[in-house]
Amino acid sequence: MISAQNxxxxxxxxxxxxxxxxxxVSLDVHMLExxxxxxxxxxxxxxxxxxxxxxxxPTTGRIHIKDREITSLPERFLSEIRRSTFGFIFQHFxxxxxxxxxxxxxxxxxxxxxxxAQLRKRALEIxxxxxxxxxxxxxVEWLSGGEAQRVAIARALINNPTVIIADEPTAHLDTxxxxxxxxxxxxxxxxxxTIIIASHDPIVCDSNIADRVVEMRDGQIVCHGNGx
Amino acid sequence: xxxxxERQRYILDYTVSALLRRKGKNxxxxxxxxxxxxxxxxxxFFTHALKxxxxxxxKDGPEIVVQRTMTGRNQPVPLAWAESIRKISGVxxxxxxxxxxxxxxxxxxxxxxxxxxxxxxxxxxIDVGSGVARAYGASTGDMIAFAGHDGEHRxxxxxxxxxxxxxxxxxxxxxxxELDYRDFSGIAAGQASDLVLRVRNPKEYSTVxxxxxxxxxxxxxxxxxxxxxxxxxxxSWRSGLIVLIFSASAxxxxxxxxxxxxGLSAEExxxxxxxxxxxxxxxxxMLMKFWEGVAVSLTAFLAGxxxxxxxxxxxxxxxxxxxxxxxxxxxPSFRLTPFVDxxxxxTLFLFSVVxxxxxxxxxxWRAATIDPDAVMR
Numbered sequence: 001m002i003s004a005q006n007x008x009x010x011x012x013x014x015x016x017x018x019x020x021x022x023x024x025v026s027l028d029v030h031m032l033e034x035x036x037x038x039x040x041x042x043x044x045x046x047x048x049x050x051x052x053x054x055x056x057x058p059t060t061g062r063i064h065i066k067d068r069e070i071t072s073l074p075e076r077f078l079s080e081i082r083r084s085t086f087g088f089i090f091q092h093f094x095x096x097x098x099x100x101x102x103x104x105x106x107x108x109x110x111x112x113x114x115x116x117a118q119l120r121k122r123a124l125e126i127x128x129x130x131x132x133x134x135x136x137x138x139x140v141e142w143l144s145g146g147e148a149q150r151v152a153i154a155r156a157l158i159n160n161p162t163v164i165i166a167d168e169p170t171a172h173l174d175t176x177x178x179x180x181x182x183x184x185x186x187x188x189x190x191x192x193x194t195i196i197i198a199s200h201d202p203i204v205c206d207s208n209i210a211d212r213v214v215e216m217r218d219g220q221i222v223c224h225g226n227g228x
Numbered sequence: 229x230x231x232x233x234e235r236q237r238y239i240l241d242y243t244v245s246a247l248l249r250r251k252g253k254n255x256x257x258x259x260x261x262x263x264x265x266x267x268x269x270x271x272x273f274f275t276h277a278l279k280x281x282x283x284x285x286x287k288d289g290p291e292i293v294v295q296r297t298m299t300g301r302n303q304p305v306p307l308a309w310a311e312s313i314r315k316i317s318g319v320x321x322x323x324x325x326x327x328x329x330x331x332x333x334x335x336x337x338x339x340x341x342x343x344x345x346x347x348x349x350x351x352x353x354i355d356v357g358s359g360v361a362r363a364y365g366a367s368t369g370d371m372i373a374f375a376g377h378d379g380e381h382r383x384x385x386x387x388x389x390x391x392x393x394x395x396x397x398x399x400x401x402x403x404x405x406e407l408d409y410r411d412f413s414g415i416a417a418g419q420a421s422d423l424v425l426r427v428r429n430p431k432e433y434s435t436v437x438x439x440x441x442x443x444x445x446x447x448x449x450x451x452x453x454x455x456x457x458x459x460x461x462x463x464s465w466r467s468g469l470i471v472l473i474f475s476a477s478a479x480x481x482x483x484x485x486x487x488x489x490x491g492l493s494a495e496e497x498x499x500x501x502x503x504x505x506x507x508x509x510x511x512x513x514m515l516m517k518f519w520e521g522v523a524v525s526l527t528a529f530l531a532g533x534x535x536x537x538x539x540x541x542x543x544x545x546x547x548x549x550x551x552x553x554x555x556x557x558x559x560p561s562f563r564l565t566p567f568v569d570x571x572x573x574x575t576l577f578l579f580s581v582v583x584x585x586x587x588x589x590x591x592x593w594r595a596a597t598i599d600p601d602a603v604m605r
Contacts, residue, residue: 050601055505057599075597076509083507094502097495098249108506110238113231155506 002029002052002163002196007061008219009047021047023219024061029196030211031162034189037198038205039216045198046091046167048216052196053086053165054078083108087156089166093148095140095155101147102127102136105154112159119158126154130184146177153184163194170201178203185209239512243519246499258528265532265580266539270547272572273540280567289455290323290424291433294440295448304419309444313423316439318432324420326409330374330402335363339374339400341409348405353387359399361389374402377414384408492591500592504600513596514589521588525581533573541566 009022022044029035029052037045050056051063054070062071070081082088087108095104105123127136130150140148149169156164166185170178178201186209189195197204205213215223247254294313296305310322326343339360349355356366364372366386373381390398410417427436430453437449492500500513539545541564 047601050599055599055601076511079504079507079509082505088505090505094498094505096499096502099245103245107242107503108508110242111235111508111512113233113235113238115234116237159507 001031001064001066002194003027003064004048004052004058005062005064007048007051007058007063009044009051009056010059013059020059021219022051022058025219025221026061027052027214027221029194031194032192033211034185034195034197034209036205036210036213037196037216038200038213040200042218043216044219045200045216047219049165049167049196049198053088053163054082055088079111083111083159085161085163087159087161087164089149089152089156089164089169091168091171093152093172095148095151097139097141099140100137101132101140101143101151104140104151105158108155109158123154123158126157127151130154145172145174146180149173149177149181150184153181157188161193163196164188166195166197166199168199168201169197170199170204175203182207182209235512236515239516240519243516243523246516247520247523254524258524258531261525261528261580261584262532262535265529265576266535268576269533269536269573270539270545272576273536273568274545274564276569276572277540277564277567281564284565289452291427291430291452292425292437292440293450294423294425295450296422296444296446297448298446303446304415305422305447307418307420309447310420310423312443313425313440316436316443318428318436320426320428322426323424325422325424326406326413326415327421328413330412332363332374337363337400339402341374341402341404341412343406343409344403349387349403351405351407352383352385353404354384354408355388355390355401355403356386357390357398357401360402361386374412376412382408382412492595496592497595500595501598501600504596510593510596514593517589517592518585521585522581524588525584529577529581533576537566537568540564 004025004027006024006026007022008020008024010018010020012018025044025048027048037048039045047056051058054063054065057071062069064070065081065085070078073081096107099107102120102123105127106119109119109122124133124136127133130153132147132150132154135143135147135151140151143151149172156166164185169181169185173181182203185195185197186207189209195209199205204210213225214221215225294305294309296303296309305324307324310324313319314322323345328341329338330341331338344355354372356364356372360372361367364370366372368386368389370386371383372386373383375381384404390401390403404412409415415421425436427433433451433453437451440447440449503513504510539547544564
């Protein structure tokens with residue numbers, strides 16, 4: 001379980017542009033479930049997602065992953081947890097331009113130092129499941145939106161994460177591709193991957209993969225509910 | 229251990245691809261950097277080689293040279309001086325020398341004529357330095373003509389091309405017999421160009437010089453240590469080091485300023501954020517940037533140094549020889565003997581590669597220590 005206890009997050013503390021994105025939020029994310037964080041822009045979904053994934057530290061409060069408190073961990077250990085536990089899918093894909101699709105997929109595994117042939121084989125297998133075999137050596141800037149999104153998902157899976165964190169994954173996809181993405185998420189869920197998605201897209205929020213829907217507004221959780 | 233090596237390899241691979249992805253910026257940086265290292269290295273190689281050449285010149289030179297001046301201008305020395313100077317206590321030997329210069333108006337080059345103490349060429353033949361041979365396109369057995377003091381040309385046969393450790397010493401040299409020289413220069417039989425002295429005790433140089441001045445008020449004794457000091461003032465390790473440190477500091481400053489001015493682009497910061505977000509550690513990012521800095525600065529350093537070596541020792545410092553040599557531009561061209569002071573090269577390395585690498589790593593470290601979600605927002 002990933003547990004956030006009474007966490008708040010303030011940006012630019014002490015400066016004129018100080019802004020508190022989260023106010024004392026508590027949330028338990030159960031493993032093997034799909035949790036959807038729902039809410040309008042500026043409600044704090046992305047901030048909460050970043051904190052749960054160890055990409056930032058809360059200003060106050062504690063976060064535990066499987067009973068391990070991560071808030072006070074040194075940066076080195078936090079990086080290791082990010083790498084081994086989470087796979088991130090970003091709103092803007094955040095692929096590295098100038099590199100090929102397969103290089104982008106392999107990047108998160110570089111610090112593990114496993115054999116190149118072994119890593120490439122795994123990357124090819126994952127890309128094949130997303131029908132990207134013919135695009136492995138294409139520079140990512142030449143990929144279509146759907147292909148780029150699938151490369152981003154493949155990258156999130158390269159280290160066999162137990163948790164997938166996706167921030168507005170359908171924001172830049174059309175309806176067909178959004179449904180396709182939800183199909184991929186459904187497959188991942190079926191394979192036992194825990195999924196946390198932040199979105200205000202009805203295709204995501206109303207999909208049948210959601211076990212829990214958490215509604216946020218103004219940096220607070222306003223409603224917990226079970227999925228459809 | 230195997231994982232650690234693979235990890236380094238991945239980071240190196242990534243560094244190379246990162247460098248190639250920013251080809252434009254890195255190529256221009258490499259070009260500017262190489263050019264600066266080239267100029268600095270050329271100055272270092274050139275001044276050091278000249279200093280070594282000067283040391284070679286002075287190594288076997290006389291302890292004291294006695295000239296005669298009249299209202300500040302050099303005059304021939306009467307041979308009678310040699311006898312009286314030899315009687316000064318501490319003087320081991322006195323030898324009159326016959327030497328001077330000849331200017332070839334066609335070649336626009338100055339050559340040094342000299343009568344050697346031993347193994348004089350027979351009348352009508354000469355030994356020439358490599359620069360003279362090159363200037364006239366002459367080899368052994370060929371004939372060369374020089375215009376004498378009366379404007380008449382004397383024709384000499386080349387007996388030998390002088391092969392010497394130092395080209396600076398012999399490149400422009402023409403050795404000829406005493407009779408030929410006197411005929412050529414018009415210097416009278418009882419006179420010499422100057423006198424060279426051997427003195428037993430180096431501590432007595434100045435005492436002997438003072439005695440000569442007292443004996444012949446129109447004489448000008450020049451002690452070897454004075455010549456050494458003159459050379460040192462121009463080419464010594466002190467001046468070289470000052471030039472080096474100043475220039476290297478300037479280089480470091482230029483590179484630093486350039487790098488700071490350009491800094492990390494938004495694209496680079498975003499890339500670091502992505503790498504951190506997907507699990508790279510701060511140390512991985514810093515290592516990547518470290519290799520990037522080393523690759524650029526070391527390449528520039530090596531390229532600049534090798535080009536400078538070729539420029540100074542193979543192309544006779546073609547780019548700035550006239551500026552550095554001053555009046556000596558009248559010399560026929562010569563090649564400096566390759567002498568490299570590795571201490572100076574190491575200093576240049578420290579003042580160029582190290583600061584650049586540090587200035588590459590610091591901005592990356594700053595970006596890498598920020599939470600990845602902040603970098604990506």
